[in-house]
Each structure stands twice: as C-alpha cells, then as structure tokens.
Amino acid sequence: MAQKNNLKYILLGLLNEQSLTGYDLTKAFDSDIGEFWSANHSQIYPLLKKLELDGLIAHELVTTGEKLEKKLYSITSTGVDELTTWLHTPTPDLNANKDEFILKLYFIDQKSDPLLRPMLTEQLTLHTNKYLHLQTQMKNKFNNQMPSSNNYGHFLILEHAILREQEYKNWLEKVIDNLD
C-alpha cells in the first residue's frame, strides 16, 4: 500500500540506535521489527541512497576479509531531527489491517460450509505458532519482565503482539468449538 514513507523512519530509527549496513537493516525485518512491518532489500538499498543524498544518513566503507566492502550507515544530526519530528507527529488514522483470511471468511455465508473448518484450523495453527514465537522472543529479550530502563517501547509492542495473538487464538478456538 502506498503509505507515508514509514520505511524511511524505520531506517532512521534503527540507525539512531547504532550504525548498520543495508544487509543488517534488511535482517532486522526478519525478527524484531518484522512483527510490525515488512520490507525487502530491493526497497531498502535504494532508499538508503536517497536518504544519504538528502543528508539524513552517511556511510563509511568497511572491508571484511580480503575485499568485501560493506557500507556502514550512520544517522546525521539532520536525520535525528527528522526522526524526532516524526515521533512528535500525531498518528490520527487507523488503517484497516488487511488480513486475507478475514477477507475469505467474509464471503462464507453458511455456518455449514465445509470449507469453514479447514480454514479455521489452518489459521489456528498459524496463530498458535506466531503466539509461541512471540512468547519466546519475550523470554529471550526481556525475560518476561518489564525493562527497568531502555527498550520500553519494544517491550510494550511485544506485549501487545502477544495479547493480540492470544485473542486471535481464543476467538478461532471458540468458533471451531461452536461448529459442531
């Protein structure tokens, strides 16, 4: 979906914590931030170039081994300013979260439709796995406790994600039980 260049702020936000390469930034979407946003390297590399042109980030070359060069990006003070401005900007719009399964379900008219049970159980598996995955993340990153300092936001969104998956699981289980 054509959003408001949120990816730009994600990159600035991540670089505000530490200097990273495009590859590192790409990987960040496989874990942490991946629970809430997705992006491919083919989108990230060009954007990094643009952000550098705009003076929001800068890179230095680092060589690994014999000749493998990486571009280690860091945020500039202008970049920090833009990030801060973004954080201070209200977020007044709730965007419909586009869930393909929910869409299909919308078009199932009858409780007796034989498609219903396999669809629901498939989703239950997916959401149970996601739930367990998030639990593990919480254990690994925060040892199930609210951090006394730092990463408070990260803790909060992980907590929220877990509650969300729990709700999704519970609802699916209830609906499946009720099919009989």
Next chain:
Amino acid sequence: MAQKNNLKYILLGLLNEQSLTGYDLTKAFDSDIGEFWSANHSQIYPLLKKLELDGLIAHELVTTGEKLEKKLYSITSTGVDELTTWLHTPTPDLNANKDEFILKLYFIDQKSDPLLRPMLTEQLTLHTNKYLHLQTQMKNKFNNQMPSSNNYGHFLILEHAILREQEYKNWLEKVIDNLD
C-alpha cells in the same frame, strides 16, 4: 503493498451476492468490508473494466432519470469459478499488519519519555471510537446474535474485530495506568 490481487476477489465476492455498480462497490468500503480492506474508486473502476475483459463479470447499462447511465455489473459463471477457487486456496501467510503508531512506539526507549502519554491517549481515543462503532454495527446488523442463516462469516469477522479492539483498548489503558 503489492498483494495478490485481493481486491479482485473482493469485487467478485460482492458481485456474487448481488449485481452492483462501481459506485456501490466503492461505497461498500465505507462500511462493511471497510473494516478489513480499503480501496478507492480510482482503483475500482479500472479493475472492473479489466475483470470484464477477462470475462469474470459483465455489465448492463441502467438509466436513472433522464440520461444518467450506470453500469450494473454482475458476475459470470467464470467469475464464480475463480471466486470459488480463491476461497478454496489455503492462506498460509500471516502478513505483518502495518500500524504506524506501533512503529513509533518501538522507537520510544524510556518509560519516562514525555511523548509516551499523549501518544497512548491519542490511540486510546481512536480505538475506543472504533470499538463503539463496531458495537453499533453488530447491533444494527445482527442484533448481537449469531445469525441462524446467512452472513455467518460476516458475523464472525465483526465479532473478531470487536474482540481485537477490546484487547487494544485494554492494553492501552493498562499501559497508561502503569505510567504513574
């Protein structure tokens, strides 16, 4: 985001219930289906043309008043087949639901950040309103009861949406309370 042409199936799904104009289909995203997907008329009209070219839908002209012509679209048997195939296709991927507020929260490091409270209360207002809106929808459409026939999927997703907003609200309230 570049998805898998989900909009196509939404249009087919809606036209499978009854014949509609492009304008009607556009309006459907303001209510019902709008809780789960968004689309503008500028995306819908060209897609309707394409679907007609592909033989999935057909239109007849209906004249209102003196000369206002509307195109009343209906689904063809080929269209029904494609819709059915889609409904039978597994939905094995959970896509990250992109929530800008959650993204911002991720970058708030300290519990003491003065930004935190206004951000959270802004979202609480939004989600409370959404919750109340969904409750009203449920009352209007289903009178708070599971339908004995028809629209079972619609009922389910509305129920799920309400539970989801309830969770979101509860979480926000808890976090705000805990700020003191």
Next chain:
DNA sequence: TCGACCATGTAAACTGTTACATGATTGT
C-alpha cells in the same frame, strides 16, 4: 570444496493513493 550466509545492487510489474475532471439527480 562446497554450502550457507554475507553483501549489494537493478528492473519490471503490480498495488495503492491523491489529484484532476466531468456531469446528473434528488431533496430542500
């Protein structure tokens, strides 16, 4: 040496939003 992973890039196609454009109907 070989496979997994590190590392960076581009191109094409697709999906989605915002803006531009026009005209008719209906109810007050």
Next chain:
DNA sequence: ACAATCATGTAACAGTTTACATGGTCGA
C-alpha cells in the same frame, strides 16, 4: 437555486514485491 450525493473516469505519483544479477566470506 443550491447542496449533497450519485456516477464514472484518467493521470501522476508513491510504495511494494518478485525476479534478475553478481560476487565475497566462513566454517565444516
């Protein structure tokens, strides 16, 4: 008459995905 709504379309732009393309490093 006027405003709100009905009704349909295109153009430009922005964001996202998939595929193409290349080469280096590290550990078993």
